Amino acid sequence: xxxxxxxxxxVKRQRRRRAVIESWRVYRRNxxxxxxxxxxxxxxxxxxxxxxIVPKERLSVTGAxxxxxxxxxxxxxxxxDELGRSILDLVIQGSQISLTVGFIATIISMVIGSLxxxxxxxxxxxxxxxxxxxxxxxxxxxxxxxxxxxxSLLTPSLLVIAFVIGITxxxxxxxxxxxxVLSVKQRPYVERARALGAGDAQIISRHIxxxxxxxxxxxxxxxxxxAILTExxxxxxxxxxxxxxxxxxxxxxxFEAGSISLGAWWYLVPPGVAxxxxxxxxxxxxxxxxxxxxxxxxxx
Amino acid sequence: xxGDPARIFxxxxxxxxxxxxxxxxxxGLDRPLFVQFFDYIGDTLSGSLGISYQFARPVSxxxxxxxxxxxxxxxxxxxxxxxxxxxxxxxxGWNRGSRTDTSSLGFALITYAMPEFWLGMLLLLLxxxxxxxxxxxxxxxxxxxxxxxxxxxxxxxxxLFLPALTLILALLGEYAxxxxxxxxxxxxxxxxxxxxxxxxxxxxxxRRHVVPNALLPVVTLAALxxxxxxxxxxxxxxxxxxxxxxxLTFDAINANDYPLLQGLFLLFSxxxxxxxxxxxxxxxxxDPRIGRT
Numbered sequence: 001x002x003x004x005x006x007x008x009x010x011v012k013r014q015r016r017r018r019a020v021i022e023s024w025r026v027y028r029r030n031x032x033x034x035x036x037x038x039x040x041x042x043x044x045x046x047x048x049x050x051x052x053i054v055p056k057e058r059l060s061v062t063g064a065x066x067x068x069x070x071x072x073x074x075x076x077x078x079x080x081d082e083l084g085r086s087i088l089d090l091v092i093q094g095s096q097i098s099l100t101v102g103f104i105a106t107i108i109s110m111v112i113g114s115l116x117x118x119x120x121x122x123x124x125x126x127x128x129x130x131x132x133x134x135x136x137x138x139x140x141x142x143x144x145x146x147x148x149x150x151x152s153l154l155t156p157s158l159l160v161i162a163f164v165i166g167i168t169x170x171x172x173x174x175x176x177x178x179x180x181v182l183s184v185k186q187r188p189y190v191e192r193a194r195a196l197g198a199g200d201a202q203i204i205s206r207h208i209x210x211x212x213x214x215x216x217x218x219x220x221x222x223x224x225x226x227a228i229l230t231e232x233x234x235x236x237x238x239x240x241x242x243x244x245x246x247x248x249x250x251x252x253x254x255f256e257a258g259s260i261s262l263g264a265w266w267y268l269v270p271p272g273v274a275x276x277x278x279x280x281x282x283x284x285x286x287x288x289x290x291x292x293x294x295x296x297x298x299x300x
Numbered sequence: 301x302x303g304d305p306a307r308i309f310x311x312x313x314x315x316x317x318x319x320x321x322x323x324x325x326x327x328g329l330d331r332p333l334f335v336q337f338f339d340y341i342g343d344t345l346s347g348s349l350g351i352s353y354q355f356a357r358p359v360s361x362x363x364x365x366x367x368x369x370x371x372x373x374x375x376x377x378x379x380x381x382x383x384x385x386x387x388x389x390x391x392x393g394w395n396r397g398s399r400t401d402t403s404s405l406g407f408a409l410i411t412y413a414m415p416e417f418w419l420g421m422l423l424l425l426l427x428x429x430x431x432x433x434x435x436x437x438x439x440x441x442x443x444x445x446x447x448x449x450x451x452x453x454x455x456x457x458x459x460l461f462l463p464a465l466t467l468i469l470a471l472l473g474e475y476a477x478x479x480x481x482x483x484x485x486x487x488x489x490x491x492x493x494x495x496x497x498x499x500x501x502x503x504x505x506x507r508r509h510v511v512p513n514a515l516l517p518v519v520t521l522a523a524l525x526x527x528x529x530x531x532x533x534x535x536x537x538x539x540x541x542x543x544x545x546x547x548l549t550f551d552a553i554n555a556n557d558y559p560l561l562q563g564l565f566l567l568f569s570x571x572x573x574x575x576x577x578x579x580x581x582x583x584x585x586x587d588p589r590i591g592r593t
Binding site for chain 1: 409410412413414415417418421422424425429430436524526528530531534535538539549550553554556561562564565568569571572573576
């Protein structure tokens with residue numbers, strides 16, 4: 001046993017590495033999960049390189065070079081919008097905003113959801129009960145109207161939109177985390193830690209958090225999908241940041257500019273397809289991760 | 301807070317500051333925010349939802365006019381999507397791994413990933429604009445008021461088809477997925493094994509033992525889904541200019557019509573709470589195990 005020669009920390013690190021390698025091995029066998037991952041890598045790469053592929057000037061309203069509402073052609077592979085800008089350029093630039101808002105919103109949602117979920121599961125008595133009621137209350141309230149009310153009260157900007165989405169999507173995560181904490185809390189090592197004199201903070205950070213983290217991670221991937229869809233809807237309703245192009249604001253502009261009655265399908269289809277692909281990819285990755293983390297699902 | 305209501309109200313005319321002050325006073329906007337808050341609570345409890353800034357009429361009146369189109373649209377969409385979704389789910393769960401099962405699973409995932417208003421815009425572009433099969437907007441053709449009841453109802457159905465189809469397609473995937481996993485779960489229960497062991501025909505096992513039990517979680521989901529359906533209605537009604545609560549919400553956002561938004565939000569929340577309560581009571585009736593505890 002070579003591990004006896006290593007320090008505790010090195011053993012831990014080695015064990016963690018082995019767990020990651022093992023999870024990746026299981027994940028790789030999941031076809032849908034791999035397809036989702038490839039699509040995601042593709043879109044993230046586009047979002048990161050957006051400014052290189054499409055210089056920002058090409059999106060300027062006054063410097064547009066094409067004709068308005070021109071169908072796809074050699075110069076404009078996906079046609080132009082009502083101002084004569086290339087749709088392809090807009091979709092590429094839009095990936096940046098849509099993904100950024102999606103990720104920021106997800107981080108906000110996961111932090112709130114995890115904190116409240118852990119606290120609601122860990123602390124018994126009235127603290128847990130109050131937090132659980134709060135979660136239920138947010139879960140039942142129709143979240144789009146709530147998001148609309150919040151977004152219309154605040155001045156629109158990317159951060160505001162991300163904040164609104166984050167604050168309305170956390171309850172699902174909180175319920176999930178709470179259920180897991182309730183089960184982890186009963187395990188012998190938690191009791192042992194407490195018997196050895198560990199405080200609440202120590203138990204939560206050393207024992208509870210590492211055990212609920214995989215679940216939080218798998219859920220995060222699904223929440224990104226919801227966040228991106230919500231950003232699209234809010235932007236479509238005119239609550240997005242008017243100064244930046246996302247796939248949602250593109251659909252809003254397409255709708256407002258009357259592209260439906262003009263039959264300008266090239267304006268409507270690309271941003272929607274991009275949204276569907278990204279959301280689908282996140283969902284597929286999320287299900288694949290669920291399967292990796294929950295061996296009971298593997299046979300299905 | 302974007303949009304000072306008094307300014308919106310007097311936007312089109314050049315008015316003196318004193319008029320703006322009057323408007324503020326009339327709507328109670330000159331008072332401290334927390335006083336306004338308690339005013340709102342008090343008014344709401346006594347049944348008054350305030351005056352819409354946009355229409356200058358009581359919010360309750362404006363909402364009442366838009367309720368029925370939404371109830372019609374959402375009613376048709378809910379019935380259609382649950383019926384089709386359940387059938388797909390039952391079939392998929394019962395014949396797991398069959399070609400129909402995998403393709404319907406893929407379909408459900410794709411419709412889940414689709415913003416419902418985008419689906420609506422595509423259907424509108426294809427069937428109404430390009431093919432000209434259906435009207436593009438509103439709930440009825442203007443000038444048909446004097447026509448026979450039959451002509452008017454077919455006209456409404458004609459207008460209803462595309463928005464209802466959009467919502468049905470957007471919603472049925474989730475029902476199919478839940479029903480599928482619920483059927484798969486129930487199929488592992490002992491009583492299904494018993495039914496088979498005593499020689500019951502497969503079709504009868506499905507109808508008598510599997511489906512009734514698998515339906516239970518779907519009832520809860522349908523109630524929780526009301527909130528989601530309402531959200532779908534907001535954007536889909538906007539796309540099709542359907543004169544319901546969703547379109548009203550869209551207009552209220554764009555006009556910063558806060559009293560109307562408050563009223564709509566109250567109504568949506570109440571609808572969700574009532575639907576959840578109804579589902580809980582219904583579950584007690586459908587599932588005797590719950591009633592007894």
